[in-house]
Amino acid sequence: MTTSFKSDLTQNVQSNTCSTSSTEKAEADLIKLQANQAFKDSDYEKAIELYTKAIHTHPDAILYSNRSVAYLRREWYGFALIDAKKALEYDPKYIKAYYRRASAYMALGKFTAALSDYEYVKKVLPYDNDAITKYEECKKVVTRIRFERAIAVGESRQYVVNQIDANSMTIEPEYGGPHLDMNGRVTQQFMSELLPYLETQKLLHKKYVYQIILQILSILKSLPTLVEITVPDKHKFTICGDVHGQFYDLLNIFKLNGLPSEENPYLFNGDFVDRGAFSVECIITLFGFKLLYPKHFFLARGNHESIIMNQMYGFEGEVKAKYTPEMFQLFTEVFNYLPLAHCINKKIFVIHGGLFSKDDITLQDICAIDRVRQPSDEGLMAELLWSDPQTQNGRCESKRGLGIQFGPDITERFLKLNNLEYIVRSHELKQQGYDLGHNRKCITVFSAPNYCDTMGNKGAFITITGDDITPKFTSYAAVPHPTARPMMYANQSSLFASM
Missing domain, CATH: 3.60.21.10 (Metallo-dependent phosphatases)
Structure with a gap:
């Protein structure tokens, strides 16, 4: 009888937890829709505020990734990078988060790190034209920087002036x-x-x-x-x-x-x-x-x-x-x-x-x-x-x-x-x-x-x-x-x- 009572209690707790989690997820999804609309309206500060509210309600990779791109539009590249990394903690295979992280790295001038992310995206999506283009463009930047550093040695550099x-x-x-x-x-x-x-x-x-x-x-x-x-x-x-x-x-x-x-x-x-x-x-x-x-x-x-x-x-x-x-x-x-x-x-x-x-x-x-x-x-x-x-x-x-x-x-x-x-x-x-x-x-x-x-x-x-x-x-x-x-x-x- 005691065992049965504990079993019923455990099932009730699990049921209530699942119900609460399901309710929070539904609430977060509604807030996300509002945030997405604010983003489409170019009201990025409102979008960030709403994504943050949704994250506090029920966090997931998509919410962090979406807030990351809103931060990018506000030029808050540090926060965008943090959110992209957080999205990947929730879902290491969420491909959009790699895009976000690469964009943040690019904006911060960390091109080698960006290239690594774009390379991963291209590997996962080998026939995606956008992935291929971003990888190739980033690779060009990295190659150019390496070349410029190689020829700009100390005082031997030739100044255009x-x-x-x-x-x-x-x-x-x-x-x-x-x-x-x-x-x-x-x-x-x-x-x-x-x-x-x-x-x-x-x-x-x-x-x-x-x-x-x-x-x-x-x-x-x-x-x-x-x-x-x-x-x-x-x-x-x-x-x-x-x-x-x-x-x-x-x-x-x-x-x-x-x-x-x-x-x-x-x-x-x-x-x-x-x-x-x-x-x-x-x-x-x-x-x-x-x-x-x-x-x-x-x-x-x-x-x-x-x-x-x-x-x-x-x-x-x-x-x-x-x-x-x-x-x-x-x-x-x-x-x-x-x-x-x-x-x-x-x-x-x-x-x-x-x-x-x-x-x-x-x-x-x-x-x-x-x-x-x-x-x-x-x-x-x-x-x-x-x-x-x-x-x-x-x-x-x-x-x-x-x-x-x-x-x-x-x-x-x-x-x-x-x-x-x-x-x-x-x-x-x-x-x-x-x-x-x-x-x-x-x-x-x-x-x-x-x-x-x-x-x-x-x-x-x-x-x-x-x-x-x-x-x-x-x-x-x-x-x-x-x-x-x-x-x-x-x-x-x-x-x-x-x-």
């Missing part, structure tokens, strides 16, 4: 665009003619582009890693965030806020290129204004001013399509000299990404960074370019897979140590174009509205005056642009899979 003779290039009689002056210099007249010329989708002559890039290189070489900016009393100063190749929105900034001049100075805080289809027009414009107003127009390096990002997200393809492979190599060399940080009136610290994994970093430490190189995966330079703020105190692993996430207490200690008022950074889409984080001490500004023609966000810029550094924000919507889809020059076959 030493091979370009722009002055010997001829201007064809049929060229009808703007001209540099007789000494090959940028003038106000040149810039006033350049903007409307580029706006009509015409290309500046390659001789002039080469001359502009070479002159910019000379200026950038003379600058420190951290540039000090002085804004006099009553004078306005404007800070812009990412523009990401959205040339027509860049022109709109100048329409709203006035063209750059000695009386109207600007700082553009990195990520000038990639994503948008008009990165060449953006960088030529920004370089032109830097040459025209070298002491009143400032440029900082972003994480997308690097060869790996440019090869994946479109700038390399665009430069090669509009000009030459050598010009892209020259841009890569020039980007290495962009300053990493600016300090305005010794009170506002401006960097592209964020703060550091250590507490004792001073402005002197930042000045001492050897910036003339491609960014590594760790260290002060990587953290300046890649880190993001978080709402909770302390530090944690980056959602992007590079840099860190840092809390309000980290910001407060850095500001106090360096006698600063607040930080301005970019690097991160915000729906209004800006965000006042960490008790208004860590401000994000993002200047690419309707990012990639899909996100529906506004862009923004910040203005201050020398005697009033309280930030003032101007938000604006995207403006129409010619038919040219974002990422059209990117290495699409190596990027993200769909749902």
